[in-house]
Amino acid sequence: MDSREDDGGEPLSRMAEWRDVTPLPQDDGPNPVVPIAYKEEFRETMDYFRAIYKADERSPRALRLTRRAIHLNPGNYTVWHFRRLVLEALNADLDEELDFLQRIANSNSKNYQLWHHRRWVVERLGANARAKELNLIKKILSIDAKNYHAWSHRQWVLQALGGWEDELDYCQQLLEEDIFNNSAWNQRYFVVTRSPYLGGLKAMRASEVRYTVEAILANPNNECPWRYLQGLYKDDIKALVNDPEISSVCLKVINTKNNYVFALKMLLDLLCHGFQPCHEFRDSVVALRTSDTDPLGPDLSMAICDILEHVDSLRASYWIWRKNKLSVAAV
C-alpha cells in the first residue's frame, strides 16, 4: 500500500512499473464540445486509468493509480467506484483507507463522492469505526458548522452504528455557539425524535418546548426556534393550539413591539387552527398599529394579515394570499 500522497507527479510513461500498459486516450471524437485543455499529467493519468478500467485490473498498482486520479479530480465517480472494486478484490486495510480519506477531507469537504466512499468504508468496518467517524465529522463541522454532507453522514452513522448518547449534548453545544445554526436545530429534531435513549417526541416535548421558548425570547427574529416549535407538535395540531406556553410566547414577543413577525405569524397559524384568543391578544395586536395602517377590522386573523402585509412587506403577496384564504374558509 502506498503511503505517499502521490507518485510525485512523475510521468507514468517513464515508470518501469507501467511499461506493459498501453494508455487509452479519451474517445472525445474529432470535434468535442466543452473540451478541457487537460494538463499533461492529468491527461496521462486518465489515459492509464482508462486502460486499467477497461481491462478491469484490480491490482495494487491500480489502487495507487486511482489515488493519483482522485487527487487530480476528486469528482470522478468512476474512479472512486473502481477504487472500491479494487479495495474489495485486494481485501485491503480499510482503516488505512479512512486515513487516506481523512487527509483529503478538508479540501474536499463538499464532495459527494468522498462522503459516499466514506460511508462505504465505514459500513464495512462496523461499530468499531463509530467513534473515530463521529470525531472526524465534529472536526469538519468545527470548520463549517453547516456542511450538508457532514450532517447527512453523521445521521447515517448514528442510525447505522449508534452513538446517540452524547448527541443531544453536542447539539446543545453547537447551539450555544450559534443559536442561529439551523443545521444544529435540525439535528436536535433528529435526535429528539429518533434516539432510542430519549423516549420519543411526545416524551421530550415539554422540556424541548421550554428550551425553544427560551431561545425565542433571546432572539425573536431567529426563524429556527419558531419552526422547531411547530415541529414539536407535528401531526398534533390540537396540542399546539392548546399549549398555553405557545400562545404565551407569541404574546410576550408581540408586546415588545419589536421583532414580532414570527410571533404574529405563529398567532395567525394558531387562529387558523382554532385557537380561541382572550381579549389580551387582540389588544396587543391593535397596539402594533401605526398611523399608516388602516383601522383593524373585527376579525383578528385578518387584522394580523394586514399588519404583516406592511411590516413584512417583502412577503406582501403571501400575506394577501393568506388573508384571501381566510375569507374563503370563513363560514
Next chain:
Amino acid sequence: MESFRSLTVTQRDQILVEQQVFDIFKTFYNLPPSSQSFMLELQRENHVEYLTKGLTGLSPSFCVLDANRPWICYWILHSIALLDEFVDPELENNTIDFLSRCQGPNGGYAGGPGQMPHLATTYAAVNSLVTLGGDKALSSINREKLYMFLRQMKDASGGFRMHDGGEIDVRACYTAISVASLLNILDDELVQNVGNYILSCQTYEGGISGEPGSEAHGGYTFCGLATMILINEVDRLDLSSLTDWVVFRQGVEGGFQGRTNKLVDGCYSFWQGGIFALLKRLNSTKEVKPIPLGDGEGSGEESPQTTTSSDAAGEEGLNGDLSLGGSHSEIGDQHNTSSQDNVIDIDHNHSKGHANVEPLFNSLALQQYILLCSQELNGGLRDKPGKSRDHYHTCYCLSGLSVCQRSWLEDEDSPPLPRAVLVVSRSLGFRDLWVQNVR
C-alpha cells in the same frame, strides 16, 4: 446593538453580505436614470459570448469538472436558449456527437466518454439534446437502454442510486423520473415507492431534504416537489407548510437562500423561485373547483380579478420607484423599443385582490438581486458579489429571472407581460425597499 465580536458566525456572515448588497443598491439609487437603466439591462451579447466560448474550449482548471461535461453542455445550452439565441449548426452537430460518446453501451449518459453512466449527467445530456431539438438530437437517445439503466438504478427504498453503487437521494429521484417522463418511458416499476421516499424527506420545517432526516434545502425541495407532481402524488405532501417554508427563504437582499439562516445565492433564484412556478401551476389546474392546498381551505374562487394593465394604471405610483412596466429592448422576448410613457408604476404593496395571478414571492426584489448583484457586466452570472461567475450560476440565475418574468402569466407559453419586467421608470431616490423595521 451588540458588538460585532459577540455576534454568532451566522449573524456575522449575514451582515457582511447585507452590507455588500446594500452598498450596491445604494450606489444604484444614486446613479442618474440613464445609468440605472443600463445597470438593469440584461447583458445578452456578453452572456452569449461567455457561454459560447465555454462550449468551444475550457481552461485546465476545469479538470475538476471532467466527470460533469454533459452538465456544462446543459448549463450553456439552456442559458443560450433562455436568451433566445441559437447555437450554430456545426456546434449543434458536435454536441450531439459528443453526447453520443457519453452514452453508455448499457444505457444512460456518463460524465465523459468512457466513464460510468450517472443519473445527473443523464439528466443533463437528455435535456441538452431536447433543448437542441430536432430529429438528429432526439433520435440519438437510446430510450430502451436508458429505461434499463433507470431500472437498474432503482432501489428497494423507492429511491434511486445516482450510479452503480452510488448514493441515494432526492436528486436521484428527480433526475430519473424527470428523464423518464420526458422520454415517455415512465412506468409503474419506476414510480413504485418514490412517493413514499420523498414524503419521508419532507422535514418539520416544511421544505424537503436530500435524505430522510437531513435539513430542508432548496435544491432538494425543487427536486422533490417536481417529482411528486410528475408521478401525480403531490397532494400527499403538506403543501401549505412547504409554501410557508419557501416564502421565508427570500431575504432582504431580494434573492433566495438555500436553507434557513444561510446566505443568499443566485442559483436559488431558480431552485426556490421555480417552486413558486410549480405551486402556481398546481393552483391553476385546480381552478375548476376549490381544492384545498393541503389544509382544507379553498383557494380557487375568491376575488377573481385578473390584473390587467388598466387596473394597474389606476394605482398612483407613489412608492413605485423600481417599477414593473414598459418593454425594455434588452429584456425578455419583446424587441420593441421602450417608451417611458408606457411605463406603469405599481406599488407592489397595493396589489390587493390580485392574489390569483400575482406570484407568492417578491418577483421585483428577486429581479433586482439577479440583475444588480448576480450579473457580471462582462458576461456570466454568479452566486453573490465577490464570487466569480460560472456556467452553473449563469444557467440558474437566468432561469430564475425567467421565472420572475413569467410569474404573472396564466399561460406559460406566452411572452412575459410588460409589467412583469423590471425596468427603470423615472428618477429614483434611495429607498430601503425591503429592509424590515422589525429586524
